[in-house]
Amino acid sequence: MANPRLVIVHRRTELQELLDRHATRGQAEFFLRTRGRTIQEVQYHHDRLTEALATIRASVPAEWRRAEIERFDLSRFLFTAEDVIAVVGQDGLVANTAKYLTGQPVIGINPEPGINPGVLVRHTPDAATKLLQDTTTAKAAEHLSCEELSTVTARLDDGQELSGLNEIFIGHSSHQSARYRLTTPDGLTERQSSSGLIVSTGTGATGWCASIALERGGRTLPTPTDSRLAWFVREAWPSPITGASLTEGALEAGETLRITVASDQLVVFGDGMEEDRLTASWGQEITVQLGERPLRLVA
Structure with a gap:
């Protein structure tokens, strides 16, 4: 059996999408200000997701393979039977990912557990790190304790x-x-x-x-x-x-x-x-x- 592969799923942050649309940070900041918001708020959420992704990337067991996918590309990504899925984001991203899976275990990871609590993203980045470090073999990956949610x-x-x-x-x-x-x-x-x-x-x-x-x-x-x-x-x-x-x-x-x-x-x-x-x-x-x-x- 092939070694497990950790597939990290996330979506682009609001800051990234604003920079795509407005080209510069200054223009994005002006756009937000006209709507009563600040760039600092958007930067904060961007930083929390970036930090969570860095934590998960660093926690992948040495013998595992790794892949990363954004929400927009989910329908074009080929999942395999050996995959363990780490969804880093909010509950909706877990739901978006679920439709493309065929029984692979999913770890829902909330980058902001104290601000945006979720039902499906049940793990903090640190808790997910410990879980992955304790799951170092293909056999262990197959026997992760899972709850089966109907589709x-x-x-x-x-x-x-x-x-x-x-x-x-x-x-x-x-x-x-x-x-x-x-x-x-x-x-x-x-x-x-x-x-x-x-x-x-x-x-x-x-x-x-x-x-x-x-x-x-x-x-x-x-x-x-x-x-x-x-x-x-x-x-x-x-x-x-x-x-x-x-x-x-x-x-x-x-x-x-x-x-x-x-x-x-x-x-x-x-x-x-x-x-x-x-x-x-x-x-x-x-x-x-x-x-x-x-x-x-x-x-």
């Missing part, structure tokens, strides 16, 4: 598929009315026109899904490790040819929600990453169910 997967009838750790959205690309036929796991069917559907895991049940559930009277949502999903239709519009009676429910393991497209096209994306999406045209069927590859988050 959700959408598939098109042409074989394309996409997964999410928080939720899958299906709807019109500009969030206008989406038209489709919905079929529930128990065989009930309805033509609908709505602002789209959300199918959420327990991890996503504290975000977008939670706001919808609250408006509907507080449906009981799954926990992150539950083998169950919750689905909601947003703003279904009743008309002579469309209904609004099938607007929420649960998906247990093995159950499938089916959406048959009745618009020119609908888009499918996960965890808010609209740039990485599937497109389904008129007549295509989209099936959504519990994902087969849970995220293995190192405890």
